[in-house]
Amino acid sequence: MVSKTEEAQVNRLENQVDNGGGGAWEYLCLVRKLKLRRSDKVLKHGLSILNDPSKRSSLGPEEWTLYEQAAIAAMVCQCLGDCIKVLQKKFPESKRVGRLEAMLLEAKGLWAEAEKAYSSLLEDNPLDQVIHKRRAAMAKAQGHLLGAIEWLNKYLEIFMADHDAWRELAEIYVSLQMYKQAAFCYEELILSQPTNPLYHLAYADVLYTLGGLENLQTAKKYYASAIDLTGGKNTRALYGRNKDDKETSELQSLAVTALEKDYKQTAPGNLSLLSSTLRSLKLSS
CATH class of the missing domain: 1.25.40 (Serine Threonine Protein Phosphatase 5, Tetratricopeptide repeat)
Incomplete structure (x- = not known):
């Protein structure tokens, strides 16, 4: 990052x-x-x-x-x-240039030819990260999201430390409403990058969407983590934390104060709407 x-x-x-x-x-x-x-x-x-x-x-x-x-x-x-x-x-015999040639076929929309070229290149170098990721991107470009998922999962079996691939896979799962699978991806991302607030926030959103008492309680913890990691500056996390937390707490007070400050600076015209929303949630007087 x-x-x-x-x-x-x-x-x-x-x-x-x-x-x-x-x-x-x-x-x-x-x-x-x-x-x-x-x-x-x-x-x-x-x-x-x-x-x-x-x-x-x-x-x-x-x-x-x-x-x-x-x-x-x-x-x-x-x-x-x-x-x-x-x-x-x-470099007429270069495999690296051959990869560019395959990418050019892909850019032209010649999917079958590009796939054939990528397959040939992988026979010579099965651990070529770029080609594995290009196959997933090519499937996604054609609208074959399940195919993209399959390629990304195969890729991550080999290159488990690729954060971008985990994030891409999570986003595809969310787009297909496969939230349990998306949650697993975000768990992997949080384990590898525990100080990245975006992953805490995305994980909390997925858990909140899944529903159920246990998931909602866990979601609140990760909304709280996102608030903590951003010093109270992530508006979405503040809303996420507040929408289920009816208990008076120091964190809730911080969230309300931070939301009001954020709206005063960035959207003063919507401040009254924010206040009424917080009152409806019984989070402010």
Whole structure:
């Protein structure tokens, strides 16, 4: 997960580059390092370097890394082909370039051809994480959510520490109203990243949706955890905690105070609506 400091650094560099201040290569390296998806910016600034012979030659071997980064961004932006052609010419037998070729087939909507290419590549390297995840993404893109679930579960049997895959799987389960399965995914995420309030909040929401006394009691605990981890700044967690908690408590008082403060700052016009809602829940006077 990207920290606020890293995000601020990326935004600063992006603004600098967008306004002609230089630093395009540093920006592209940082985006790649943090695994951010800013495809339009990557394509624009990547091509500005690749299309300038002096800038391109100054990169040395990193030139080919940039071609790969720009090729992936181009596929996302539906500007297909040119960067991959350069890589194909330079590395005609490369499996890494072969993976890009398969991704290009996928981007063109040639699903059967892409699947065939991915299967062939996995025969040579069964532990290729990118290809396993691409197969799940391809199934999802075609609307085959159960297929995406199957691929993600197979992937997570091998790469259990991939937080993004667990989150993606949980979100698909929620979209299919498979809440028990989604709850398991969020449990895994909380175990691996116990200080991430978003996972506590999502888990609480799933448990609340499942219903039943035990689930509701557990949901309250995780809403409380989300409040604690955010210093009372997560409005959804505050509402979640309050909607079932009829007992007077220090946490409930914190939640009410924090909600009122948040609304005063961000939506003062809705403050009266908030007050009436809290009164109806018997949470304020």
